[in-house]
Amino acid sequence: MSATLPFIPVNEPLLNGNEEKNLIECIRTGWISSEGPFIKQFEEEMAGTVNRKFGVAVSNGSVALDAAIVALDLSVGDEVIMPAFTIISCAAAIVRAGAVPVLVDADPVTWNMDVSKITEKITARTKAIMVVHIYGLPTDMDKVLEIAEAHNLKVIEDAAEMHGQTYKGKPCGSFGDISTFSFYPNKHITTGEGGMILTDDEELAERCRSLRNLCFKAEQRFVHDEIGWNLRMTNLQAAMGVAQLERLSEFVGLKRKMGSLYNSQLESTTGIQIPHYRTDYADNIYWVYGIVLDESVPFDAKEAMKRLSAEGVGSRPFFWPMHEQPVFMRSGLFKNQNYPVAERIARRGFYLPSGMAITESQIQHSAASLKKILNAR
The missing domain is CATH 3.40.640.10 (Type I PLP-dependent aspartate aminotransferase-like (Major domain))
Structure with missing residues (x-):
């Protein structure tokens, strides 16, 4: 740490x-x-x-x-x-x-x-x-x-x-x-x-x-x-x-600044997918700053989060797909269904510290820690 x-x-x-x-x-x-x-x-x-x-x-x-x-x-x-x-x-x-x-x-x-x-x-x-x-x-x-x-x-x-x-x-x-x-x-x-x-x-x-x-x-x-x-x-x-x-516009600005800072640190990093900047209908608001590991990375999100924690960086996993939720599987819902994109990003996705009060130095440390664990693979 x-x-x-x-x-x-x-x-x-x-x-x-x-x-x-x-x-x-x-x-x-x-x-x-x-x-x-x-x-x-x-x-x-x-x-x-x-x-x-x-x-x-x-x-x-x-x-x-x-x-x-x-x-x-x-x-x-x-x-x-x-x-x-x-x-x-x-x-x-x-x-x-x-x-x-x-x-x-x-x-x-x-x-x-x-x-x-x-x-x-x-x-x-x-x-x-x-x-x-x-x-x-x-x-x-x-x-x-x-x-x-x-x-x-x-x-x-x-x-x-x-x-x-x-x-x-x-x-x-x-x-x-x-x-x-x-x-x-x-x-x-x-x-x-x-x-x-x-x-x-x-x-x-x-x-x-x-x-x-x-x-x-x-x-x-x-x-x-x-x-x-x-x-x-x-x-x-x-x-x-x-x-x-009362401060919603300010908060949106802070989130987009956070996203921009993370982007500047990570957009050239190989082995990861970072959030898509914009579509034809919206610019990203970066509720969280998500990362999806490429298949070339030899570990999954769970291991990445463990390694980030050792560097002093909190993280959270992506959502787990509905068809793989044990409670629904026991009830017979979604039997024999597969959703490959949801399955992949659930296993290889997580998000970095993204709170409203995050500082520039915390963003820099979080991004540097992610690059460190990727380089150590």
């Missing part, structure tokens, strides 16, 4: 704005639960940021997907097309509703769902497409929306990693019937834990509000026609969210 630098965490949020002031206001006024005024403010400001009419704040990004699936009335046997390469929350929400996730392999350049393979997955039971923007570049939404319109499918846009990102100038989170965000500490905007559902459909928004709050009947509390959840965000969390959202 370096003698001059302490261990570099994979993520460290930046909380030096109005977070403390807003939290003190919550404590002084007593508004610490989900009834406080910062909730509505955060919902309205987040909706405005992504050009949506309605925002529904919830306790995390995973349950935002759960509520979105149920609100769209997706049910037993309905098929939802989604990426093979993503976090398990996406497939779990579909499975919990009794619906069936149908997988599409990743694009080898952007790591997003390969939209050219969506149509071949459509059957008479297909009811929706779940888009998940991965790591820094958005999915090609024009193609997705064109397919959805042609086949009368709902579109769920998981924009958890895309705070401040745009697709052809339009905010990520503004597409499809319903979209979701996460505010986990490694996101551009954090509330510690937290999430939000966004839509332009007032009925969908109201349904999500009901599901968020145990489905109390409007005319009589503690009477329920349906089982919902307690998915409420607290006023304390929303207070942080309001403060963070």
Whole structure:
């Protein structure tokens, strides 16, 4: 481990704005639960940021997907097309509703769902497409929306990693019937834990509000026609969210500066794939700075992360493909299915320290450490 630098965490949020002031206001006024005024403010400001009419704040990004699936009335046997390469929350929400996730392999350049393979997955039971923007570049939404319109499918846009990102100038989170965000500490905007559902459909928004709050009947509390959840965000969390959202443009600039610094250090390094700079529809926002080892490298991501840790550098593995998740394999899902791109980048992909508070010296040390372990092979 370096003698001059302490261990570099994979993520460290930046909380030096109005977070403390807003939290003190919550404590002084007593508004610490989900009834406080910062909730509505955060919902309205987040909706405005992504050009949506309605925002529904919830306790995390995973349950935002759960509520979105149920609100769209997706049910037993309905098929939802989604990426093979993503976090398990996406497939779990579909499975919990009794619906069936149908997988599409990743694009080898952007790591997003390969939209050219969506149509071949459509059957008479297909009811929706779940888009998940991965790591820094958005999915090609024009193609997705064109397919959805042609086949009368709902579109769920998981924009958890895309705070401040745009697709052809339009905010990520503004597409499809319903979209979701996460505010986990490694996101551009954090509330510690937290999430939000966004839509332009007032009925969908109201349904999500009901599901968020145990489905109390409007005319009589503690009477329920349906089982919902307690998915409420607290006023304390929303207070942080309001403060963070004030600095979104600044945070996007910091992330792109981070990506540019890593690029300058690593773009000529052999044996690795670094994040794609840009597509025809977006510049990379570098939610994380991902690395995929070439087949010429004689070790995999797990070994690379172990070696980086010895150099004082934190890292995280890429997502593991849905068809190789033990919990789904035991239930018989995705039997005999193969998604070679997702399998390869899962085994050979990881990301370097990418937090909002990362310094230039930490980036330089992380990049130098990666080159060192590659040269030592």
